[in-house]
Amino acid sequence: MAKAFLSHSSKDKELVEKIATQLGKNNCHYDKFTFEAGKLTLDEIFKGLADTDVFVLFISETALKSEWIEREIIQAKILSTDKRIDRIFPLIIDKSIHHSDERIPDWIRKPYNLRYFDNEVIILKKIRQLLRESNFKQFAHLREINDLFVGRNDIMQEFERKMINIENTKPTCIIASSFFEGMGRRTFLKNGLNKTRIIDKWYEPIPLSIGTKESIEDFLYKLNFVELTPEIFEKNFANESLQSKIELGREYIKKFVETGEILFVIDEGSIVLPNHTLVGWFKDIISAPELKNQVCICLISKFKPYGPNIKKLGNVLNFQVNELSQEDTQTFFIQYLSIIRQSIKSEDIKFFLQYLKGIPGQIIYAANLIDSIGVIDAKTYVNDIEEFDELRALSILEFLKDDLLSRQMLIALSKFEIISYDLVFKIFGEREAVYKSIQRLFDLTLFFSVSSTHDYLKLNTSISDYINRSKLELDKSTSERIREVAKEAIQKPLELTESSDYSEFLFTLETMIKEGRSIPSKYLIPSFVLKSIVKEYNDRQYKTVVQLCVKLLENEDKFDFQIIRETRIWLCLAYCRKQNEKLFDEIKYFNNQDDESQIDYHFLLGFYYRNGDKMDEAESHFLEVLDIDENHSRTKRELVNVYLRKGEYMKALGWAKDNYNRFRTNILHIQAYFTCLIKKIEKTEFDLNKINELLENASKSLDKKAADVYRQMQAEFDFYIRNDSQKAITSLTESLKINSNNYFAFRALFEIYKRKNMMFEIEELMKKYPDLIEFE
Template identity: 30%
Template sequence: MKAFLSHSSADKKSYVGIVASRLSEEDIVYDEMSFESGEETMNEIIRGLDESTVFCLFISDESLKSPWVREEIDGASIRLANGSLKYIYPVVIDRSVTHDDPRIPQWLKENYNLRLVTRPVIAARRIQQKLRQASWAKHPKLKERERAFVGRNKNIESFERRFDDYSQPKPVLSVVVGPPSIGRRTLISNALRKLALNGPDKDFPVLPLDRHASIEDFILRLLDLGASDASYAELNLAERPIDEKVAITVGLLKDLAKLKERVVVLDEGCLVTYERKLAPWFEAIVSHTDLVGKPLLFVASRWAPNPNSVRQLSRVVFSCTLGELDPSERRRLFARLLEIEEIVLSTEDFETFAALLNGFPDEVFFAIDLLARLGVRGAIDHSNEIVEFNGEKASMLLRPFQDNEAVLNVIRLLAQSEVFSVDFLCQIFKEEQLVNIIADLVSEHVCELIGAEGEFLRLVDSVRDYVKRNDLSLIPELRAAVNSAVERDIQHGNWNEYDSSRVAFLVKNALASGESLEPRFMIPSHILRTIKELYYDRGKLRRAVDLADILLAKERNLDPQLVQDVRYYLCLVLARLRDTRVLEEAQRIHGDEHDFILGYYYRLVGRQRDAIERLSRVASGAFVGVRAKRELVEVLLQMEQYDDARELARKNYEENRTNQFHIHAYFRALVLGSSPERYLTVLEALCSELEDVRSDRSRQMAMIGRALIAARCKHDQRSLDLIDDAIASFPRIIYPVLAKFDIGLSFRNEAAMQDALTRLERLASDGVNLSTKTLAVLRAYLAAVRGDLATAHSRAAEVARHFTDEARTRFLEKLEAFASGAVVNRGGAR
């Protein structure tokens, strides 16, 4: 497949030659490389057009004057009509050329995005992406499916009322609110077309901003569009105050407004925060006088702006909330997609499937894909998957690929960052294999292409969260390939050639490994994401503290919300380190996060009563509630209040059955409580669910679980062999060793208990995080089993003062029972 580069010779040196030099000679038709000496120029043009899949037109004042370029445009139009040419890609490279220039053919104006791209390196990337897209158009009806739209009449009408209100300027910002997959972007796209703000077949740039992004990320995403001459490294954003960054952003948006560009932003809490307010810097941008009346930004937001917070911005901000599809709308969407896919159902079968559908569009798409893949009878046999889809969306979407390691490797890498450029992915994977994988993943709604021309790839939110939450880490070979690509790019060091996603990934990996970079190559969110990753990886925690301190030293130049996020993760790291500095830093954090941080720290250092008090306060909180409930389960398990832990763990598990931590917590609450054999069937099913997750951590949990079932439910001494297998598989992890102590205690096996304690002491001395209070509890139990009650009581005194009265009494009674040799109903040592 080739791209024909149509241009004026006057633009060769300054622009088109640079583009050509960055593309493979085999991929382009470009006069200096492709036209044979001595041949008639027109014949060469015809031959080049006949060989090409993509016609790239570089629009400038000079090219619009050129008769040769006009001939090439006419030739491209003919070949597009007969199907031999697949794509037209016009690029405006001259700021003096406007969209309404009469020299631009009308069919180009009406059907294609005429975007200014001032930097040749960006144009080259997009041409390469167009060639890839031509080869991965695996789902011929994907575009039709994406544009399938029914209902939403009230929402469209609200757009029309606001935009047709001549008493007010058109809003700079339009926010469509709703959860992911509800159809926010589809509504925006159709509203833009209905309002004649976008052509019927034109696309618009889609920019992602996650919870930890800030104004610097927004600027870099805008630079990716290529309409500005400014470059990432030259701006040195980390050193600029907020007001300067606001001015830079306004300037970039003004440039886009001149081009009549509309920008869609996928916002996960950056622009509209979870507190339902516009970020202060974003409010300053959209209310800037230079942007009034310019309908530029269309934001798909998870959070609805609080009416009180945006009342004074009503002239520049419009907002509407998108609910679930009503029964009529979901039936109509289902019928529309059946027609697109040419699937014929009987009336009875249509009603069978329609009755299973709830209010989310992606559930309808899933049902269609199930029918396409399995046929009507097969889909009916698997109709339970449609019912379960909303609760287990990610695992359902991944199911077709569960045994395909090549695809899973791509998914695992995509989960390592918010977004990746396809260009960077081609450095890691073989391009010919990657394009087919991307085609499959996009067709199955596992990931989506975004950016100005689909040059970036991101996992859908549910899949990315699933992969990250369940710690589906990169296999060693893939990790080595990624490290090699990162090292190569950093050594190359031409940062102005890299897109924002590539910069973010390079900086994060460099910082995590301890490399030093010039400050101008970093922005605050890069450092924040590195801190977060170091925390979840449980390694190099002191490095995370150092990075947080570097960032907080520049606090006055940063977005206040980002500062809070940095301090929040700093506190999590300090808590895991059992560093008392967390008590001081937590005072600078407000709201639910303040209580959660303290509760988490108290749980880790053994202050159970204080942990329960703090965590209970925020168990229903919007941002930390889910994690607070999980931590409460851990506290209750530590205190051996298994009945209370079991009920809370069950609720957590039922709310999210694919979360390995909730599965494991529920398992422990059942297996460590009284009469665990009553729950044998459930326990074995939970172990199977952990094995199905297929992460290293879930495999570790499952191995421990199998050993505990053998010990607690079957009273089988071979459980010690099973737990030794787990220890051998995960030699640097404390949890299999703690489980060995529990199993040894249940059999009063002093040798097993002593071996486990010795291993734990060795791991603690090697720097593995392990509470001294946990070791004190284990030493107390070992002393009791040996009949030394005085030592057991002495050890217990170190930790029992932090227990509730009930837990302390139960702990001391069990020590006495073990010391006396009585039968003890006890499930665990922690």
């Protein structure tokens, strides 16, 4: 792989060492890394230069006076002339040096665009881009993969038509939206910008990730790790006005524009909201007059913004990135197989094509699977390839079942919004096996990189959500190591500085909240604390949730409306769980006339009554929600619970079927649909086939609850289909012996005893498991 030689004065070592550390030992020649101790001679330097693809010259006053650097420059010119060094990258890092300084050799000063750089992240990005170009030249398949873009002719023509117009205007923000990952939104944007000559083919944009519960404060902190302004770390965003934070955001974007950079923001629902509106603070940032008529931000969005609202803004373009056509799917699949040097028979290509749905990520996944395990074994995964959107995570975890390190790493990384390599190595150790596991997960397209002063990884949201929803557990040693890392972290003061590892900062903050430690008031920011609120809620620590939400709401006027709304929702949910009547005061916030508020208002009331076992009242409010939004998925899930609780299985059936079809790996949806079908008096052949399918899916589920649910489903199958009540009762009784908290087994056994009119057995069951009675 390509290497960079970092030519610098010893007085500039502080900056250069940061760059070298981020590039890594295998990607650069830097004296501390590659020259043997005591052997920093001209021979050693020339040896390093001879193994160099990119010569990086850090120009400063002391560098221009150095004889060593002068010799490095002379040798670099010789090697460049002989085509043995691919690229020269001179950059000024000293404000006192002008680009016309005659001490800079003519062959560097005249042809190269010498500029002053004071941003280590931008320097790092430029070097990586040059290394990437060199790698593409050396390894043709890398470039082929990078350049692979098939089809999408209609949307690309629309992009060109809107970007090349009579008025010669350019949008400030371009949005590429698709609910599903792996649709090729980033590739589409990069190709579109290249075709309209906004960027060249080598350009790699700066990626920034904004998670589901983040806001302008996260945006600013993450930008600050790219374009460093140390004073930002001194600011107290908990007390800063929202307008001042918007002004800061504008200033940051202007800095990127001045250096010719474009931000690629990967948004998971905090900028383009689930209700298809653009969040207020982001609209205000991109409306700055100084940003007009130039592409500053590309937004890779999960949700499609509402068209008329986007049109009103006038400075935003939106493109919906849909599936490839059948013809383009075939072309993409064949070309990708060719690039990765996989030659398979035409009948095998036809076999896989029937399961591919035109999602580039799915096509790449299928091709990489063939490359990893061969055509014959890959064919056994076709059902998972077909159900790529929902079953991909299950398929990957099954695929990694014998690779315990990669599997544990995947589960561990799902606990972090972003995670640095440094933190990965603290948990798993910096060893060859860990590097190989990271590479394997990259090959499965499970990560993307986030630029900053540290190298960060971000796990694909669909994988992360599946792992967390299934409550997959880490092994004992990994859990213990994470606890040790947390213990070490909280011994230090919680402070965000220019040298901070942002992922470790968030991890420390979360650990402190979990342990009930006080945190500095400046970090009591909703988007920071909301991540912990959700985890505490899922751990049933409702008292902690209430305390945190109430604390955040003390300064609600300092934060964006949407993040405060989210905080109030979690506060209300905790009140519902605890059956706290303070809910009725808090819920007034949502009792407005707009549809979104009415949905939240009725959903929360329905949830309160459902938790209070008042099923008629719960049903009434949930139906109010569906009158406004017939596709509200959370309400559908709750209605199924209500009807199952009331024993109205046929009412629950339609909702349960819909929930299952949307989320086929969710064990509770599998169970609910199964329960409705199994309780039908007259079952069709379709019903029986579906019951068997649900049993099979439950048996494959990795969810923590899956074993208990599967045993319950098997017992109910024995009772309702095979009419073997004794086998069912024995199986459920054994399940309760294995796990005395197994509510699923208790509920099923209670129902069977009731149907058999076994009143004595019901009485004994309730005596033996009194803690489970409240569920019935």
